[in-house]
Amino acid sequence: QQQVKQSPQSLIVQKGGISIINCAYENTAFDYFPWYQQFPGKGPALLIAIRPDVSEKKEGRFTISFNKSAKQFSLHIMDSQPGDSATYFCAGLADTGRRALTFGSGTRLQVQP
Amino acid sequence: SQTIHQWPATLVQPVGSPLSLECTVEGTSNPNLYWYRQAAGRGLQLLFYSVGIGQISSEVPQNLSASRPQDRQFILSSKKLLLSDSGFYLCAWSVRARATPQHFGDGTRLSIL
Numbered sequence: 001q002q003q004v005k006q007s008p009q010s011l012i013v014q015k016g017g018i019s020i021i022n023c024a025y026e027n028t029a030f031d032y033f034p035w036y037q038q039f040p041g042k043g044p045a046l047l048i049a050i051r052p053d054v055s056e057k058k059e060g061r062f063t064i065s066f067n068k069s070a071k072q073f074s075l076h077i078m079d080s081q082p083g084d085s086a087t088y089f090c091a092g093l094a095d096t097g098r099r100a101l102t103f104g105s106g107t108r109l110q111v112q113p
Numbered sequence: 114s115q116t117i118h119q120w121p122a123t124l125v126q127p128v129g130s131p132l133s134l135e136c137t138v139e140g141t142s143n144p145n146l147y148w149y150r151q152a153a154g155r156g157l158q159l160l161f162y163s164v165g166i167g168q169i170s171s172e173v174p175q176n177l178s179a180s181r182p183q184d185r186q187f188i189l190s191s192k193k194l195l196l197s198d199s200g201f202y203l204c205a206w207s208v209r210a211r212a213t214p215q216h217f218g219d220g221t222r223l224s225i226l
Contacts, residue, residue, distance in 0.1 A: 006156075032212035043119075043203050043217030044157070051212055089156065095211050099164070100147055100172075105156040 003027075004092050006104025013111050019077035021107045023090035026071065030092035034101070035064065035075050038087045047088070048075070080111045115140035119204050119218035127226050132177075132191040134221050136204030139185065144206040146187040147215060148179055151201040163187060164209065199225045 005024045013019045025033075032051055036044035050057045050064040050073065057064045063076040077084055087108050091101040116139045126132060138144050148160040159172045161179035169179050176195050180188045187204055201222055205215040 032214075034214050036217075041219075041222070043205075043219045046214045046216065049214055093212065099145060099207075100159050100162045101157075101215055102159075103157045 004090060004102050004104040006090050006107060008107060009105070010108045011110070013077075013080045013109065015080065015082060015111055015113050017080050017111075019075075019080045019084065019109055019111070021075045021088055021090070021109070022072065023074065023104050024070075024072045025092045025102075027092060027094060027102070028071070029094040030102075031095045032093040033064070033066065033073050034091050034093070035062075036089045036091065036103075038089065038106075044089055077109075080109075082111045082113050085109055085111050115206070115216065117204060117206055117216060117218040119202075119221055121221060122219065123222045123224075125224045125226060126194050128196055129193050132189070132194055132198070132223070134189040134202055134204075134223075136187040136189075136218060137185055138187075138206045141185070141206070141208065143184060143209055145209055145215075146181060146185075147205040147207075148187065148189050149203040149205065149217075151203060151220075153200075157203065161189070194225050196225050199223055 034049035035047045037047045038044040048059050048062045052068050061078045066073040087106045089106050090104040119136050147162045149157040151157050163181045201220050203220045205217045207215045
């Protein structure tokens, strides 16, 4: 019930290309879905987040697409840059009970120049 | 603005030794506080979370314990470290409101020899 499944595990994209990372969740009590970016040796940093009452949210080159009926959401990175090379985590947060994020397993993105 | 501090950044400890990792948050009051562990190349596993002083919830049975002696201070401890306690330990905080993100410190890299 708490699981968030993330794919792919790793991704290689050419500079200027589109990076797409997908997540699926099971817990219908989730009402907040953040994405985190983590560089080696650092803590995860909030990148962008969405609530289930909208289907898409865009911030600069980063877009979240959300499909509530399918219980899936994805991160799109447009015009990917070498500086985007990092590990990305999706997560879900429920409004009741356990007030802590449930994370996906992470995607290691490498953007080649 | 709010900031979160974790120390030490790296730690090498022998098996059987005690542990104390500290986390403090500045610029906010009554935060939710969290301890996560991240194994190499893996996702984040929630260890403990706290909604107030002296209130600790444990997610998994283990060799570790947590305490919150002050509103913005969160401590992770162990009496006797095991090899399996090696990992990247991350502290995080969030405001006590619905659908809000967690903000992470830069972590402590713990190696057990």
